Amino acid sequence: QSWARNRVAEMDCRARSSLRATASTSAAPRARRLDVRCMARKPTRLSQNKKREKLRDNAEKARRTKLRRELNSRSTAPGELTPQQRVDAADHEARRWLGQHFLIDHSVILDALDAAAVTDGDRILEIGPGTGNLTVELVKAGAVITAVEKDRNLADTLRTQYDGDDAVTVHEADFLKWNVAREFEDVTAKVAELNAVGADERGVYPGDAHRAKVVANIPYNITTDILKQLLPMGDTFRDMVFMFQEEVARRLIRADSGASDYRPMSVRVHYYSEPYYIRPVTASCFDPPPNVESCLVGFRPKPRRELPALRGTEKQFFSFVQACFAQKRKMLKNNLRAVCDDEVIAAALEDLGRDEKTRAQQLTMEEYVRLFNFVRLKGVGRRESESSPVESAEKESKTIRERRARVERATSRLVAQAVGRDVSDEDDDDDEGIIEV
Incomplete structure (x- = not known):
């Protein structure tokens, strides 16, 4: 029986194989499947744009190389070149992370010198000279320039151009870490x-007439830090002309009390100086052009003897102002409750001639000085018996910044979990930064 079963199974397998062979020979041939990988793909819009950009970049590099060879063959002096030719001859690719946007409009350069009233023999501090477009005009005016450049290649180029010229001193350094007071002591x-x-x-x-001046096309990402460092030096500098982002200029220079963009930095600027607006500057005046509009602004720093008198240190005063702006949507009296009691707040507002609905952005710099001095004088009734109102303001400002940092870190973690990646904690930055910056 087992033999019979095996025989039947063998015959069944042969029959099925025969049927499959018959079906394969009689059926219509199957259409060949096309290999998509071997087909020529139609170029996408993105790839076409990349090719165009690459062609433009290659053409621009070739143009600059040709111009640089021509200038080197003629041994042209830096002062005989146009601003655009100096940028091309430098053969330097702008580093946007350093905020490098070279000024190439000659009229803007001359307006900056006119605003600073640069004359023969003036001591000038130039921050970020770049390819030297502004430096050349300062030398023509007879100024003695101290230039601070962070980029090593640009600093070496400037040293080579002005080798042996006592009128120009180039320092390769980060200006925020550079000792300005020692250089101009x-x-x-x-x-x-x-x-x-x-x-x-x-x-x-x-x-006062012998004070130095500052003329600079500064990187926009360190605008606030530079102002904090230079504005208190009114006994050393008398005129400062900077290239600013238009938005920052409106916030710091044009902003009057009551404006929505009035900030603690606005109070600081008006405390130390008299700011003024010079002229707008379009993006086409730079190479490469920035993504924002710019403007020339000026500052006349006040000598130390002309600064408003304070019942405390300047650090305490600005910490107090920062505490007043802690929550801009709240009324000033609510922010002041972290500093002193309601009786002192009511008396302070009455002394200013303000009602209880006054907000932080409605006070002028002079009113903040009066408010600070009043709170320092009327320290009685404060909530903390061991610390002064201003010290309380400093603690409150620090607490708010720490709380904000914790919220930002928690938000970053939630976002990281949502996208499936890790985000490390970062230090909290000062919220007065530029492109406040």
């Missing part, structure tokens, strides 16, 4: 010596 000493005799019959101090 001779200017500060001379001003103090001349002012020691006192003012003349017109009330003018003779040493």
Whole structure:
């Protein structure tokens, strides 16, 4: 029986194989499947744009290389070139992470010099000279320039151009870490010596005219840090002209009390200086052009003797102002409750002639000075018996920043979990930064 079953199974297998062979020979041939990988793909719009950009970049590099060879063969001096030719001859690709946008409009450069009233023999501080477009015009005006450049290639190029010229000193350094006071201590000493005799019959101090000046096309991402460092040096500098982002200029220069963009930095700027607007500057005036509009702005720093008197240190005053702006949507009295009691707040607002609905952005710089001095004087009734109102303001401001940092870190973790990646904690930055910056 087992033999019979095996025989039947063998015959069945042969029959099925025969049927499959018959079906394969009689059926119509199957259409050949096309290999998509071997087909020529139609170029996408993105790939076409990349090709065009690459062709433009290659053409621009070829143009600059040709121009650089021509200039080198003619041994042209830097002062004989146009701003655009100097940028091309430098053969330097702008580093946007350093905020490098070289000024190539000659009229804007001349307006900056006119605003600073640069004359023969003036000491000038230039931050970020780049390819030297502004430096050349300062040299023509007879100024003595101290240039601070962070980019090593550009600093070496400037040193080579002005090798042997005592009018130009180039420092390769990060300006925010550079000791400005030490470099200009001779200017500060001379001003103090001349002012020691006192003012003349017109009330003018003779040493003020010998202060240095600042003319610079600064990186926009360190605008606020530069102002914090230079504005208090009114005994060293008398005129400052900067290239600013238009938005930042409106916030710091044009913003009057009551405006929505009035910030603690606006109070700081008006405390230390007299800011003024010079002119707008379009993006086409730079190479490469920035993504924002720009403008020239000026500052006239006040000598230390002209600063408003404070019942405390300047650090305490600005910490107090920061605490007043802690929550801009709230009324000023609610922010002040972290500093002093309701009785002191009511008396302070009455002294200013303000009602209880006043908000932080409605006070002028002079009113903040009066408010600070009043709170320092009327320290009684404060909530913390061991610390002054201003010290409380400093603690409150720090607490708010730490709380904001914790919220941002928690949000980053949630976002990281949502996209499936890890995000490490980052330090909280000062919220007065530029492109506040």
